[in-house]
Amino acid sequence: MKEKVKSSLLHRNVLGALGMLLPVICIIGGLFVSDKAESWWYSISVTYYITPALPVILGSCGLFLICYRSYDTIDTVINILSGICALLVVLFPCENPYELEKVGFFQIPVGISNIIHSISALSLFGLLAYNIGWLFTKGNNEINNRIYKICSYSMIVVMAAFLIVLLLGAFGLNYPKWLVMIGETILLLLFGFAWLVKGQLFKF
Numbered sequence: 031m032k033e034k035v036k037s038s039l040l041h042r043n044v045l046g047a048l049g050m051l052l053p054v055i056c057i058i059g060g061l062f063v064s065d066k067a068e069s070w071w072y073s074i075s076v077t078y079y080i081t082p083a084l085p086v087i088l089g090s091c092g093l094f095l096i097c098y099r100s101y102d103t104i105d106t107v108i109n110i111l112s113g114i115c116a117l118l119v120v121l122f123p124c125e126n127p128y129e130l131e132k133v134g135f136f137q138i139p140v141g142i143s144n145i146i147h148s149i150s151a152l153s154l155f156g157l158l159a160y161n162i163g164w165l166f167t168k169g170n171n172e173i174n175n176r177i178y179k180i181c182s183y184s185m186i187v188v189m190a191a192f193l194i195v196l197l198l199g200a201f202g203l204n205y206p207k208w209l210v211m212i213g214e215t216i217l218l219l220l221f222g223f224a225w226l227v228k229g230q231l232f233k234f
Contacts, residue, residue: 039229039230040229041094041098041229042225042226042228042229043225043226043229043230043231044094045091045094045095045098045222045225045229046221046222046223046224046225046226046227046228046229046231047222047226048087048090048091048094048222049091049218049219049221049222049225050218050219050222050223050226051087051222052074052083052084052087052088052091052218053074053211053214053215053218053219055081055083055087056074056077056081056083056084056087057071057077059077059080059081059082059083060077060080060081063080063081066080067079067127067128068127069127069207070127071208071211072207072208072210072211073124073207073210073211073214074211074214074215074218075119075123075124075147075151075210075214076124076126076127078120078123078124078126079123079126079127079128079130084120085120088116088119088120089116089117089120091113091116092112092113092114092115092116092117092119092120093113093117094113095109095110095112095113095116096109096110096113096114096117097113098113100165102165102168104165105161105165108157108160108161108165109161111153111157112154112157112158112161115150115151115153115154115157116150116154118146118147118150119147119150119151119154121134121135121136122134122136122138122143122144122146122147122150123140123143123144123147124143124144124147124148125140125141125144126140152189155185155189155217155221156189158185158217158221159182159185159186159189160182162178162181162182162185162220162221162224162225163178163179163181163182163183163185163186164182166178166182166224166228167179171234173234174227174228174234177223177224177227177234178224178227178228181220181221181223181224182224184216184220185217185220185221188213188216188217188220189213189217191213192209192210192213195209
């Protein structure tokens with residue numbers, strides 16, 4: 031039983047660490063690439079085209095989530111769905127600044143791939159926020175539960191703000207495109223931190 035608990039904690043810590051490292055490695059990796067588009071740093075998703083960090087790390091997160099088993103069925107289902115969304119984000123890249131017409135593992139038109147990518151990414155963060163804010167809080171540690179709720183609600187606020195900005199952008203608002211990178215980074219750091227607390231790497 032102790033070994034199972036240790037394995038579960040390790041699993042959570044690996045997920046948390048990968049989540050927090052993803053934006054850092056994507057940005058650092060991109061800095062060492064020459065002949066890249068000026069907009070390469072506008073979002074983590076766009077770094078897919080210049081560094082393998084996104085498919086490797088997010089793909090690993092997806093597999094970890096799919097393989098993760100909790101004590102409650104709902105937790106397991108949410109993790110599996112999150113993992114599937116993470117893999118879809120990897121398999122179907124977003125729009126690119128390199129004028130590639132067909133992209134991704136299946137080499138489909140970039141417009142279709144971008145739609146699948148965007149829906150999958152939004153679903154992924156939504157599922158992660160739900161997991162952290164409503165399933166992680168089943169424990170008796172009140173401090174940890176507050177941390178989970180803060181992380182979850184913060185993720186929801188960031189996603190809502192992001193959608194509002196995109197909507198206003200569709201109506202002509204000229205906003206800095208790098209805001210996408212900022213939003214994605216905040217979401218991943220919140221996700222990673224919550225999982226590291228759940229894995230007891232950070233104890234409160």
